[in-house]
Amino acid sequence: MSVAAARRFVRAALDGAASDLVGTAQLLVSELVTNAVLHARTEVEVSVARLDGRVRVRVGDRRPSRGLVPQRCSPYSGTGQGLALVEHLASRYGTDSGDAGKTVWFELWPDGPPPPSSGWGAAGPARAGERTVTLVDVPTALESACRQHRHVVLRELVLAASAGDLLGVPPRDLVAADDVNNVISACVTAALEGPVPDSGLRTLTLPLPADAVPAVRALRRVLDLAEERAREERLLALPALPRGRAFQEWLFDEITAQLTGDPPTAWTVVPREPEISSAELVPWDVGQVGASRMPTIAADEGNRIVAANGAAADLLGWGPDDLVGRRLTTLIPEHLRGRHTAAFTSMLLTGRTRIVGRSVPLPALHRDGRLVPVRLYIQTQETAEGRTVFVAQLVPRATTFLDGPRTPGRIREAAGGEPDGGRSRTVPEADAGTAGARDGLSALDRLTLLAELGAQLNNTLDLEEGLQRAGRLLTRRLADWCVVDLFTADARVDRACVVHRDPRALRPGAYEGTLPEVSEESRGPLARVLRGAGPLLLTHAPQPGQTESALDRAYVALFRELGAGSAVVAPLRARRRIFGALTLARSPGGRPFTEEDLTLVDDLVHSLALGVDNARLYQDTRSIAERLQRSLLPVLPEVEGLRLAARYAASSTTAQVGGDWYDSFVVPGGNTAVIIGDVTGHDLDAAIAMSQLRSMLRGIAVDHEEPPAEVLRRLDLANHSLHREATATCVYGLVKGPAHGPWELTHSSAGHPPPLLTTRDGRARYLDGGAGMLLGMDPDAARRTARDALPAHSTLLLYTDGLVERRDEPLDDALERLRRYAADLAHEPLETFCDELLIGLGADTADDIAVLAVRPVPPSSGRPGADEE
Numbered sequence: 092m093s094v095a096a097a098r099r100f101v102r103a104a105l106d107g108a109a110s111d112l113v114g115t116a117q118l119l120v121s122e123l124v125t126n127a128v129l130h131a132r133t134e135v136e137v138s139v140a141r142l143d144g145r146v147r148v149r150v151g152d153r154r155p156s157r158g159l160v161p162q163r164c165s166p167y168s169g170t171g172q173g174l175a176l177v178e179h180l181a182s183r184y185g186t187d188s189g190d191a192g193k194t195v196w197f198e199l200w201p202d203g204p205p206p207p208s209s210g211w212g213a214a215g216p217a218r219a220g221e222r223t224v225t226l227v228d229v230p231t232a233l234e235s236a237c238r239q240h241r242h243v244v245l246r247e248l249v250l251a252a253s254a255g256d257l258l259g260v261p262p263r264d265l266v267a268a269d270d271v272n273n274v275i276s277a278c279v280t281a282a283l284e285g286p287v288p289d290s291g292l293r294t295l296t297l298p299l300p301a302d303a304v305p306a307v308r309a310l311r312r313v314l315d316l317a318e319e320r321a322r323e324e325r326l327l328a329l330p331a332l333p334r335g336r337a338f339q340e341w342l343f344d345e346i347t348a349q350l351t352g353d354p355p356t357a358w359t360v361v362p363r364e365p366e367i368s369s370a371e372l373v374p375w376d377v378g379q380v381g382a383s384r385m386p387t388i389a390a391d392e393g394n395r396i397v398a399a400n401g402a403a404a405d406l407l408g409w410g411p412d413d414l415v416g417r418r419l420t421t422l423i424p425e426h427l428r429g430r431h432t433a434a435f436t437s438m439l440l441t442g443r444t445r446i447v448g449r450s451v452p453l454p455a456l457h458r459d460g461r462l463v464p465v466r467l468y469i470q471t472q473e474t475a476e477g478r479t480v481f482v483a484q485l486v487p488r489a490t491t492f493l494d495g496p497r498t499p500g501r502i503r504e505a506a507g508g509e510p511d512g513g514r515s516r517t518v519p520e521a522d523a524g525t526a527g528a529r530d531g532l533s534a535l536d537r538l539t540l541l542a543e544l545g546a547q548l549n550n551t552l553d554l555e556e557g558l559q560r561a562g563r564l565l566t567r568r569l570a571d572w573c574v575v576d577l578f579t580a581d582a583r584v585d586r587a588c589v590v591h592r593d594p595r596a597l598r599p600g601a602y603e604g605t606l607p608e609v610s611e612e613s614r615g616p617l618a619r620v621l622r623g624a625g626p627l628l629l630t631h632a633p634q635p636g637q638t639e640s641a642l643d644r645a646y647v648a649l650f651r652e653l654g655a656g657s658a659v660v661a662p663l664r665a666r667r668r669i670f671g672a673l674t675l676a677r678s679p680g681g682r683p684f685t686e687e688d689l690t691l692v693d694d695l696v697h698s699l700a701l702g703v704d705n706a707r708l709y710q711d712t713r714s715i716a717e718r719l720q721r722s723l724l725p726v727l728p729e730v731e732g733l734r735l736a737a738r739y740a741a742s743s744t745t746a747q748v749g750g751d752w753y754d755s756f757v758v759p760g761g762n763t764a765v766i767i768g769d770v771t772g773h774d775l776d777a778a779i780a781m782s783q784l785r786s787m788l789r790g791i792a793v794d795h796e797e798p799p800a801e802v803l804r805r806l807d808l809a810n811h812s813l814h815r816e817a818t819a820t821c822v823y824g825l826v827k828g829p830a831h832g833p834w835e836l837t838h839s840s841a842g843h844p845p846p847l848l849t850t851r852d853g854r855a856r857y858l859d860g861g862a863g864m865l866l867g868m869d870p871d872a873a874r875r876t877a878r879d880a881l882p883a884h885s886t887l888l889l890y891t892d893g894l895v896e897r898r899d900e901p902l903d904d905a906l907e908r909l910r911r912y913a914a915d916l917a918h919e920p921l922e923t924f925c926d927e928l929l930i931g932l933g934a935d936t937a938d939d940i941a942v943l944a945v946r947p948v949p950p951s952s953g954r955p956g957a958d959e960e
Contacts, residue, residue, distance in 0.1 A: 097124040097137045097150075104139035105146065112199055115180055116148055122173035123150040123195050129249055130273055131157050132266070133192075144201055145182075151194040157273070159186060159195065159211045174211065183208045220302065224349045226295040226342070227357035231283065232374035232473035237335050237342070238276055239477050244317045244328045245269050258320050260313055268313040271306035274299065275346070292359070292595070297346075304347050311343050322441045330442030332479060334471050375472035375480045386465075386485040390419045391478070394435055403485060406465075408458030424456045426923045447471060447481075449934035452740035453926055455485060463487065466740070537691055540568055545698045554706040555587065561699060562590030569695075570675040572596075572653050576606065576617065577663070577671035577703070583608060584621065584642070587671075596653065607641035615643035616660045620672045626661035626689045626696070650676070657683035661696040665704035673699060727755050730763050732830035734946045736921040738929055741939050750777035750819065751891045751941040752785050758825070760796050765836075767843065767889035767943050768821035771867075780817035784810060784866070788823065799823045799839035800861065800874035807841070807870040818867035822846060822889055826881065826945060834881040834947045839874050841866045844892055844906070847913055851884040855914040857906065886924060887945040888913060893938030894928065908932070921946050 098117045105113045120137060127135045133153035140147045159174060177184050181197035182205040188194075198205065248265055251258055257265075278297040321330040331339065341358055349355060377398040380387045386403035390396050399414040407414075407422055414421070419435075420428045438444050447469050454462040465485040472480050547560035558575050565573045575588040589602040609618050616627050618640070632650040639647070650658070656679035663671035673696050677684060727735040737753050750770025757763055766788060770781045787809045792802050802823050810816055824838030824846070838846065838858070842865025849855040860877025881887060895905040912931055916924045925944050933940050 094121050094124045094128065097121065097135075100137055101139055101148065105141070108141070108146070109201065112146065112201060115199060116146055119177050119180060119197055120148055120150065122176055123148075123197075126159075126173055127152045127195075129246065130269070146199045147196060148198075149194050149196040151192055153192045155188045155190065155193040157193075157270075181208075184211070186211055220300055221298045222301040222350055224297045224299050224346050225355045226297065226345055227355050228292045228359040229295050230338075230358065230473075231293055232475055232477065233334065233338050234279065234342075235475075236473045236477040236479065237331070237339050238279065240328070240331055240335060241272055241314065241339070242276070244314065244321070244326070245272055247326055247328050248313065248317060258316070258325060260316050264309040264313050267306040268310040271303055271310050274303070275307075275342075299346065299350065301350060304350050307343055307346050307350075314339070318442065324440065329439050332438075332442055332471060333444060333447070336442065374475040375482065376474070380482070386487075387482065388414070388419075388422070388485070389480050389482045391480060392439065394419050394432075396421075397480065406463060406485060406487060407455060422455050424454055424462060424922075424926075426920055427453070427926055430923065430927065446930065446934060450486075451934045452738070452929045452940070464740070537694070540564075540691075541694055541698055544695060545702060547702075554703065554710065557702060557706060558588035559590065561702070562588050565675060565695070566590050566592045569691075571655075571678045571681070572676050574602075574649065574674040574676075575663075575671060575699075575703075576621070576674075578621070578669075579605075591653065602649065606645055609642055610640050612640040613642045615639065615646050617646045617672055617674070618642055620660045620662045621669065623662060623664075623669055625672075626659050626692050628684060628686060628689060629655075629658040629660065630683065631657065654678055656680065659684050659688060659692045661692050663696055663700040663703060665700040670700070670707075671703065724752065725754050725756070728757050728763065730757060732828070732832065732834075732947060732950060733763060733826060734921050734948050735763075735765075735944070736925045737941070737943045738925045739939070739941045740929055740933055740936075750781035750817075751893065751939040752781050753889065753941045753943040754785055754789060755943060755945075756789065756793075758793055758796055762796075763826040763945075764792050765824045765826060765838075765887070765889060765943055765945055766822065767891060767941060768819055769843070769891045769939075769941075771818040777817075780813075780819070783813060784817060784819055784821070788821070792823070798876045799825060799837055800863070800876040803839050803841050803863070803866070804870070804874050807866050807872075810866055811870045816867050818865065820844075820865045820892075824889075826887075826947075828881075828947070831949050831951070832883055832947060834883075836879045836881050836887060837876055838879075839863060839876050841874070844890065844895065847888040847890070847910060848879065848881070849886045849888065849913045849917050850882055851917060853914045853917045855910045855917070857910070881945075881947050883947050883949055885947065886913070886917065886921070888928075889943040889945075890928075891939065891941045893936050893940040894932050894942060896938065 097120050101116050101120050102113060105116060116139075124135055124137065127133075127150055131152035131154040136149075136151040138149045138151075140149075177197050182200035184195075184197040185208055186193055186195050245265075245268060248258065248260055249269060252260070252262065252265060275297070278299060279295060282295040282297060283293065317326065317328070318330050318336075320326050321328055338358070341361055345355060375389070377389070380389050380398040380400050386406045387398075387400050388396055388403050389398040396414050396417050396419055399409070399411045401411055404411040404414060420431060423431050434445060438447075446467070449468070451467045451469075453465065453467055455465050455467075457463050465487055468484045468486070470482055472482055474480060543564055544561055547557060547564055562573050562575070572589070572591040574586065574590075577585050577587045579585050584606040586603050586606055609621050616629060616633055619625065620627060632655045633643075633647050635644070635647055653676065655676035658674060658676040660672060660674050662669050663673060673692075675684070675692060724737075724739055727737060735755055737755070739751065739753070750768075750772055752766075752768050752770075754766040755764060766785075768781070768784065768788075770777045770784065772780070784806065788802070788806050791805045791809065795802065795805065797805075803821065806821070806823075810819075819841070820843035821841045822838055822843045824836050826834060826836055828834035836846075836858070839861040840846075841863055845857040845859045845862070847855060847857055858877065858879050860879070861875050863874040864872045890909075895909050896902065897905055909928075909932065912928065913924075916927055919927065921944055925942055928942060929940065
């Protein structure tokens with residue numbers, strides 16, 4: 092019986108009954124018959140009984156082994172709602188099974204409360220020939236999203252096949268795929284019963300048929316074909332995003348491998364590309380954005396902003412609530428909006444991303460219309476309902492944050508190593524070092540711990556990473572959990588790090604962040620230590636006092652939530668200044684801290700304080716260097732007949748500042764000078780040397796209006812006279828020609844990558860002439876000047892090596908990639924041309940990037956948008 096026939100049958104059988112009762116019965120029988128048609132695929136029988144105004148509808152099929160699978164899907168899912176509707180609307184419901192078939196039934200009682208329902212009974216396949224598959228560290232939100240997507244895709248394939256369009260999927264494969272997918276879903280649904288831990292991770296034990304491997308392989312083939320058809324827009328379902336595809340591949344790999352005898356491998360230890368990062372394992376919620384200290388914005392699949400924190404709103408001139416509900420294009424400059432919309436649509440339609448999981452330099456739009464240079468870091472997360480959210484952090488490129496981009500709600504690494512390679516979800520047992528800590532450390536153990544603690548901070552220049560490493564060491568060897576609180580530049584207190592031996596004990600995003608100020612009313616242990624007392628031994632968790640402040644209450648709440656039988660609080664002091672506090676705590680029931688531990692803790696905080704102070708000093712030096720570097724980036728001249736655009740982006744993968752620079756100005760004779768350069772080094776010295784070379788070059792070029800080769804020769808001589816002679820590469824060029832053209836470039840290169848010329852029709856070539864030795868090697872070396880014509884509407888690109896060079900990649904391959912990329916952008920406006928270069932080629936670079944682009948545009952076509960034609 093078809094769904095339509097079942098609806099007609101029920102309407103006829105209930106002729107004369109109340110219309111709402113008939114409508115409800117038709118709706119529910121439609122759902123049950125649809126399930127039988129799709130999943131049982133046998134003859135379907137429908138019967139209706141009426142007794143004293145009550146209605147009982149039965150739907151039977153001939154496949155008793157196929158149990159019902161209540162999906163418990165979110166309200167947003169496109170499938171899996173049938174049984175939920177029956178549960179919600181029917182007075183009673185249940186199943187009856189026998190050897191020949193099974194019957195699903197429901198009753199509607201218009202009068203009085205019915206007796207309780209028997210429920211759906213056991214769901215899942217028959218129990219014969221089963222083997223256990225263990226899925227370790229399953230992110231529940233991601234699993235739910237992937238399961239819903241599989242059901243949507245398979246349902247559409249089944250419906251298309253019933254209409255005669257197989258879409259290239261073999262019928263036998265489709266039947267096997269649908270069957271085994273229902274079996275997997277049934278087992279996962281049963282295994283997920285119970286509360287979800289705060290970490291968002293579960294270990295699931297699935298009883299699967301031992302002979303399911305061929306069917307799982309068929310499911311994989313069918314879904315791969317469905318992905319292709321979705322990208323061809325032959326399906327209504329959208330392709331899965333990379334993160335979902337990666338999880339699904341891992342799921343199928345685990346099932347097939349374990350059914351053939353291999354051990355399990357945890358999802359969290361499988362290496363993946365950046366766009367499939369496993370850092371965000373917890374279900375996303377709006378509170379994570381507010382808890383983040385980085386400027387953070389979240390958008391949904393409709394390209395609308397669903398959350399923004401105060402840091403992001405302040406950066407872009409909005410109020411946080413004002414941004415929610417607006418299109419993401421509100422924050423994107425006009426010249427990039429079309430490409431953003433196209434890229435976002437392409438991502439949804441193809442499942443392929445360009446910038447997810449990467450650090451990309453681009454401009455954001457301030458509310459007052461000005462551009463804010465940022466590095467954008469986007470990752471995907473799933474909500475508890477299985478929907479995808481795009482979480483973006485915006486790091487201003489004009490400043491340096493003490494901490495790098497932090498993922499909201501990020502799960503910290505486990506405190507101890509897992510001896511089975513991540514296959515166990517149990518908390519690691521205390522190792523020898525931990526046991527020693529509980530029973531007292533020997534002198535050698537103390538020295539070893541001090542050395543290891545210093546190494547954790549000295550081996551990284553990133554303060555947050557260093558504190559996390561130090562915290563993991565301390566919780567492995569000395570305490571059950573630890574906290575580091577630091578004063579900020581404006582004398583506020585920031586909780587920079589919270590680490591627990593069992594990361595599942597921490598609620599993501601619930602602890603780090605700004606604390607209440609240390610006021611005159613603050614009398615608790617933390618306030619005392621921040622004023623210079625300590626180390627303080629706490630023989631029990633701090634209790635609320637009669638005159639407590641907000642800071643004291645926050646500290647008491649931390650102990651109440653994490654639990655502690657004893658603790659030590661010690662000040663972080665360096666250069667005769669207190670800048671933070673370390674809290675070490677042990678849980679009730681273990682060996683408590685004693686007075687004997689205070690000497691060791693005092694030594695530890697001295698080592699920790701020195702490392703933190705060094706990291707902050709380095710960050711301050713880097714910030715000074717970057718501000719100096721940016722202060723020297725010029726305002727480009729306005730020249731009739733020429734359009735100029737430039738971009739600068741510091742490295743995204745190192746904590747270093749380079750000596751990249753660009754410059755452009757009009758020399759007294761009327762020609763336009765264009766310059767790009769790169770000083771060797773990545774520190775304040777490099778930035779200072781860059782400023783000296785830039786100033787000397789501008790002075791020489793203006794004072795001696797000579798060919799570019801002679802200007803570079805004079806610059807090299809001047810460089811040789813410096814106390815610290817710099818080694819650098821540079822291109823100096825002059826763009827000559829009247830406003831209406833023709834135009835010519837004369838240039839000379841001192842060891843720098845060659846300029847790239849891209850014509851309006853998309854032909855791109857490098858200008859290799861004029862090459863010579865880099866600056867700082869031999870000031871007497873001969874240099875040459877090259878001449879090249881610049882056609883109207885062509886684009887001359889000067890750039891530093893950070894745009895092209897990649898580790899372990901030949902330079903010729905890198906230059907060819909840039910050539911092709913520039914050719915594809917030949918028709919774009921010059922601002923878009925530069926931004927797209929940085930978006931496409933400047934993500935995750937280990938070096939600074941500077942680009943300067945010049946485009947000759949005759950005044951007759953100089954109207955707005957003319958260079959877009």
